[in-house]
Amino acid sequence: MLAIGAEAKAAARRLALAATGQKNTALDAIARAIRAQAGQILAANADDLADARRDGLAASFVDRLTLNPTRIEAMAAGVEIVRDLADPVGAVMAEWDRPNGLHFERVRAPLGVIGVIYESRPNVTVDAGALCLKAGNAVILRGGSDSFRSSRAIHAAIVAGLEAAGLPAAAVSLVPTRDRSAVGLMLQGLGGTVDVIVPRGGRSLVARVQAEARVPVFAHLDGNCHVYVHAGADLAMAEAILVNAKMRRTGVCGAAETLLVDRSVTGSHLKPLVSALLDAGCAVRGDSLTGLADPRVTAATDEDWGTEFLDAIIAVKVVDGLDDAIAHIERYGSHHTDAIITADAAAAERFLAEVDSAIVLHNASTQFADGGEFGFGAEIGIATGKMHARGPVGVEQLTSFKYRVRGTGQLRP
Amino acid sequence: MLAIGAEAKAAARRLALAATGQKNTALDAIARAIRAQAGQILAANADDLADARRDGLAASFVDRLTLNPTRIEAMAAGVEIVRDLADPVGAVMAEWDRPNGLHFERVRAPLGVIGVIYESRPNVTVDAGALCLKAGNAVILRGGSDSFRSSRAIHAAIVAGLEAAGLPAAAVSLVPTRDRSAVGLMLQGLGGTVDVIVPRGGRSLVARVQAEARVPVFAHLDGNCHVYVHAGADLAMAEAILVNAKMRRTGVCGAAETLLVDRSVTGSHLKPLVSALLDAGCAVRGDSLTGLADPRVTAATDEDWGTEFLDAIIAVKVVDGLDDAIAHIERYGSHHTDAIITADAAAAERFLAEVDSAIVLHNASTQFADGGEFGFGAEIGIATGKMHARGPVGVEQLTSFKYRVRGTGQLRP
Structure with missing residues (x-):
């Protein structure tokens, strides 16, 4: 060897x-x-x-x-x-x-x-x-x-x-x-x-x-990816992105594992979002409010928030606004890929700035976490560490660098 | 703790x-x-x-x-x-x-x-x-x-x-x-x-x-930096850069520790270069040809080629052209900072491309290996590893990065 x-x-x-x-x-x-x-x-x-x-x-x-x-x-x-x-x-x-x-x-x-x-x-x-x-x-x-x-x-x-x-x-x-x-x-x-x-x-x-x-x-050890449906989310867009993020392929690291829904839109958004997941064949494990939205929802345990299911299962939680959503992602997430769905540009900017993950998305599916989708052509994997390579590891991330310095006889004073 | x-x-x-x-x-x-x-x-x-x-x-x-x-x-x-x-x-x-x-x-x-x-x-x-x-x-x-x-x-x-x-x-x-x-x-x-x-x-x-x-x-563990005086070197420039690279401050990591002189210019360049070092107060440990250039030169041992003296001492060796110089630097160097002195642009380009060091210089002193001289304002040190930070570690090298992705409802096909 x-x-x-x-x-x-x-x-x-x-x-x-x-x-x-x-x-x-x-x-x-x-x-x-x-x-x-x-x-x-x-x-x-x-x-x-x-x-x-x-x-x-x-x-x-x-x-x-x-x-x-x-x-x-x-x-x-x-x-x-x-x-x-x-x-x-x-x-x-x-x-x-x-x-x-x-x-x-x-x-x-x-x-x-x-x-x-x-x-x-x-x-x-x-x-x-x-x-x-x-x-x-x-x-x-x-x-x-x-x-x-x-x-x-x-x-x-x-x-x-x-x-x-x-x-x-x-x-x-x-x-x-x-x-x-x-x-x-x-x-x-x-x-x-x-x-x-x-x-x-x-x-x-x-x-x-x-x-x-x-x-x-x-x-990356885990891809515990979140979709956060903010108060300002268009319901149809949120539904489409959520089902794609969870169900397009459930076994990939960019698949969504937790849905966070803003408390202020639970009345309008929670039931349609949960039903769309259930109708697409996804098991839903929810907190108490989510349980009220559909009888098919089972109760989530604390362990579910930190689990990468890699299967047709999702954990769903109602959160008290942007700060609560970001705090949840920081506590339970794996710093891989997280998305916010909202028409509120200021909320989106805060989410993109404050969520400490390799990839943060606004109004797009977490399943775009892939070197090919980034335009890298090919990738050897996705990294969640902060050293050297972070996110998709393509041909550029497999390089280092050096400094070339050209002079005409310079001496250091 | x-x-x-x-x-x-x-x-x-x-x-x-x-x-x-x-x-x-x-x-x-x-x-x-x-x-x-x-x-x-x-x-x-x-x-x-x-x-x-x-x-x-x-x-x-x-x-x-x-x-x-x-x-x-x-x-x-x-x-x-x-x-x-x-x-x-x-x-x-x-x-x-x-x-x-x-x-x-x-x-x-x-x-x-x-x-x-x-x-x-x-x-x-x-x-x-x-x-x-x-x-x-x-x-x-x-x-x-x-x-x-x-x-x-x-x-x-x-x-x-x-x-x-x-x-x-x-x-x-x-x-x-x-x-x-x-x-x-x-x-x-x-x-x-x-x-x-x-x-x-x-x-x-x-x-x-x-x-x-x-x-x-x-x-970086060592800063065993080389100055290579190529066949195409202007003698006055080589002498000035060499003395600066070695003697400006002998205790810094960018100080030159080995001088390599091209065999084709030993007749014209070796004696003046060695004398300039000796006259500046530097002890010279040389190979047999260098020993002939000045009676004050002592014999170099194999260990000297790999030593970071951090003192007014230099090892001097005659090499058989560019390839031999690069091979010597790869074998004994510490991938920190190395310089070529030459008026031959093609030789300089090959040296800059092929020497696998954090900093490679053409016609300038190795003592420029410093974040301040690079324009970084300040540095926390110099790295010779290839991961993440290489060369002077300034404020940018103390950061990672993330990807922000903005969409309008994109789903992954």
């Missing part, structure tokens, strides 16, 4: 200096190799699936593990999207002159070596690999052991693409063992070679990574 | 929402309180100094500990400089629209709670306190135990200023004990309340913080 770290670090140095054209050539070759090696990838995946079924793994788990020609084509097309993104490396983020004539530039530079630890979703192998490569980083991938053969077959296609472009194979490494101790070694930083860890998977994986990592982590 | 963390976190929430005017009023009141309470501060400092002399501490240590009216006025004036800096909080870093009409903004937001661990330099108490306050952060200060009474007297002035402006005293906390275990608790994050640690002091302090901290650290 330490050798993998050292090789990745050496590869990172070469990648950091690789021209945009060479990186794009590699991404192009990777997409072609994935298509060309679809047969081998599907055969490896069939072996993984046979074991998963034999071991009686859950249907949802088996579904995430499953590859088919459509999913393989989607992987290849995803690489082409990353190929077409602007290269962040070398981009000038700011520049200025000083009175002594020195010219300063702040320019994007790669981070170095990124460790990605993920569960048995084989597509992460190529999604994460392509994104790190574009940003000039080397990546060490450690996928779930149940997808080991699938990931290895996909990795072979990535290596073929790298080598076709003259880039080192160690630019995208796959931990060559199912041994779980490899994860612990990565979290320790592999002898100082790993610069950041990105976990991709469920809460227990992220919690372990956050607890044990001795290197920075880009992640 | 855990109570200090909890109070700082609550204060951070209030500071994050404080208007620029209120923060500036506090900074103004802090500057006035420092001047008004100069007598108490000097009396407390006299007690610290008496103990330090009794304990036989080194003269340089006692000098850093010493306050006098001039140094107190400099502290107050430093607070006024921070007051006059632009408030980074709320500044829009980027904004864009998406085809669906959503408007995105990336805006600066405070980091939260910053822990500053420093040695017995009482002025850091107010320098760090003011900078964190301006960026909307709460700060927990832990100064050296030999300056405890001085720091406590300065902290009393800070609290007077905060309270005069209606801000919580816990916005700037001073650990109220000399007990060394307090540092360990801060490095553990005080129950999740500390967001980042900034160590200010010597190598052993920084090394301990980097080894033990469970939260992010903004720091």
Whole structure:
């Protein structure tokens, strides 16, 4: 494992200096190799699936593990999207002159070596690999052991693409063992070679990574997202956004988990909002006022306010105005994504300023919490920490920066 | 200690929402309180100094500990400089629209709670306190135990200023004990309340913080800075920059520690450069070619290439062109600040692109590695890590950001 770290670090140095054209050539070759090696990838995946079924793994788990020609084509097309993104490396983020004539530039530079630890979703192998490569980083991938053969077959296609472009194979490494101790070694930083860890998977994986990592982590533990229907909300807009935020996809981190309704509009808004959720198939756990709105509502417990259901369940609470709503979100939320629905611009500005979350929205669905929807092209995840990356982690967030200073012989007095 | 963390976190929430005017009023009141309470501060400092002399501490240590009216006025004036800096909080870093009409903004937001661990330099108490306050952060200060009474007297002035402006005293906390275990608790994050640690002091302090901290650290361990005199260097410019980079102040992190001279100009440049250093009072440890240039040169050991002397000593090596110079810097450097002297623009561009340091300079002294010289107004230190802050850590680097998204009822398809 330490050798993998050292090789990745050496590869990172070469990648950091690789021209945009060479990186794009590699991404192009990777997409072609994935298509060309679809047969081998599907055969490896069939072996993984046979074991998963034999071991009686859950249907949802088996579904995430499953590859088919459509999913393989989607992987290849995803690489082409990353190929077409602007290269962040070398981009000038700011520049200025000083009175002594020195010219300063702040320019994007790669981070170095990124460790990605993920569960048995084989597509992460190529999604994460392509994104790190574009940003000039080397990546060490450690996928779930149940997808080991699938990931290895996909990795072979990535290596073929790298080598076709003259880039080192160690630019995208796959931990060559199912041994779980490899994860612990990565979290320790592999002898100082790993610069950041990105976990991709469920809460227990992220919690372990956050607890044990001795290197920075880009992640979110929970996405306990709120929709706050303010006194000034248009009911039809609130209803449409709420149902979209909760029910479009219930298993994503940007799905709404709690609805807060302003006390002043409970008479007009509470019953229609709750009924719309119930009619859309969502279970509603509400406080006492919400319980009066519809007999199908069950009583919420204190635990419900802090729960990311990731299912067709929502907690509903009546709040005493904007301050109470913000205080509730600060107390129970996860600083991921929260929305206010209102026609009152001043209330919206206060909500956007005062809610301390990575993403705050006014009159839009929380399900827009996604790098693609932000226009980033692709993302490796969403971070709720405040260090370095916050919100969707795209190709720019996978870079650092440096200062270039140009002079004509300046001495410091 | 855990109570200090909890109070700082609550204060951070209030500071994050404080208007620029209120923060500036506090900074103004802090500057006035420092001047008004100069007598108490000097009396407390006299007690610290008496103990330090009794304990036989080194003269340089006692000098850093010493306050006098001039140094107190400099502290107050430093607070006024921070007051006059632009408030980074709320500044829009980027904004864009998406085809669906959503408007995105990336805006600066405070980091939260910053822990500053420093040695017995009482002025850091107010320098760090003011900078964190301006960026909307709460700060927990832990100064050296030999300056405890001085720091406590300065902290009393800070609290007077905060309270005069209606801000919580816990916005700037001073650990109220000399007990060394307090540092360990801060490095553990005080129950999740500390967001980042900034160590200010010597190598052993920084090394301990980097080894033990469970939260992010903004720091540099070494400033092993290089001046590379390329084949295309004008000799007079090289000589002036070199002497400034090495000798202006030898104890700062941006001081040059190694001179690399291109083999092709050893005949013309090596002897004058080495003589200029020697004549300026600098000891020269050189490789064999450098030894031939002047009898006063002593032989360099391999260890010298990796040493930050922080003294009037320099290591000098002849290198085989640009690639060799870059390879030497990558191998022995500390990714802090490195400079190339040349009239060859192409060589300069390659050096600026390929040397993986926080600050890279062309035809200017490495001693410009300083937040003030960058135009940041003030800095809390210089970071060589690649996460979040790199190079001088000023008021902007003490912030995070969030995304504000404004819609008109958009649903995600």
